[in-house]
Amino acid sequence: MLTIALYNTYDVKKLHEAHIRAIARAAPVAYAFGFHLALVGFPFEKDDPKVVAEEVASTTTIGEGGKYLLELSNANKFHLMDFPRKGFPPQFGIPIATTSKPSREKFITTEEAARMALEGRSLLLIIGLGRHGLPKDVLKISKYHLDITDGMGVSLETCTAIGIIPVKLRTLMEALKWKRRLKK
Template sequence: MLTLALYNSYDPKKVHEAHLRAIARAAPICYAFDFHLALIGFPFNEKPLDLSEKISENTTIGEGGKYLLELAKKNKFHLLEFPKRGFPPQFGTIIATTRKPDEHKEISAIEVAKRALKGESFMLIVGLGRHGLPEEIFKLAEYHLDITDGKRISLETCTAIGSIPTKIRTLMEALKWKKR
């Protein structure tokens, strides 16, 4: 299972328009590249399907929220609280996405792809907000991933949201073809 997780670094008590846009933008990417979508620390009380219906009523992104609804119907849309001691084990290995990975925790996209093909689960966390991911997530994460392959390029949040699943799934497909 591959999961793209959006970490709420904005306001944990109030839903902002930026939250809704990021969720609506992430859903088609996750759907297209067979990723789960998780929201961490968002102020939602609804169940995933109810929330997806509510968001889809208020967006034109992703064909009016169609892909968020599809993810929810397939149990691929998850709502998580801020971690106290870690994340639920079904999400697998935690990876913080960053342009400044700790050299002792750095993992490449090709390594994630190879291990995912062998059945390992990963949750790749993207920080929403000006400050990105908080330090405790970097400490909690087993690995850090620079999706620009060591170029250390800062990507706008939605660009990163699109790049991460696209690159990993493309590498997985290339590795499958290479084995043939």
Template structure:
């Protein structure tokens, strides 16, 4: 299971248009590249992914009016998570913080992530929403840190990261499959 985890660092008390847009933009990407989508710490008044998907879909034109978010919810690939206290639920597998400044002790390359995914390892790639990116606690509980620019340490805008991370991982997975004898 491959998961895009959107970590809310905007407002934890009130839902804003920025939350809705990020969700609506991430859903078609997750759907297209066969990823799950997990929202972490979003201020919804429901903990039912299908209800949340319907609410978001009713307020956006992005992703064909929320069609792909609804599809993810229907197929149980849309998840609502609280902020982690000690870690993330184990079904999401290895937690990978995405950052342009990975720690040397935890750095992992895109190719290694693709290889792990091909071996059937569950992975959750966490992307921070908001100006400040991911909080320190996420970096601490993450087993790996991924710079999607593979060592170039180029900071990407959130929606760019949402698009490029799954596309790069899936492309590398396809290339690695072709290389096998």
């Protein structure tokens, strides 16, 4: 299972248009590339993913009016999580913080992440919403840090990262599959 996790670093008490836009933009990407979508620490009144999907879909024109968020929800690929206290739920797999400033000890390349996915390991790719990226405690509890620019340290705008991370990971997974086939 591959999951894009949007980590709320905006307002934790009130839902804003920025929250809705990020969800609406991430849903078609997750759907198109076979990812689950998880929201971490979003201030929704209900904690039912289906209710939240319907609520968000009713307020956006992005992603064909929320169609892809509803598709994810109907396929049980849309999840809501509280902020982690000691770690992320293990059913989502290996927590990987996406950051332009990875620690040397936790840094992995996108190719290494693609190899893990091809081995059948579940990956939780955590993307921070907002100007400050992921909080230090999330970087600390994440097993790995992924700089999608593979060490160049280029900071990407949130929606750019939401698009690039799954696309690059899936592309490398396909390339590795082809490489394996050619060796046979």
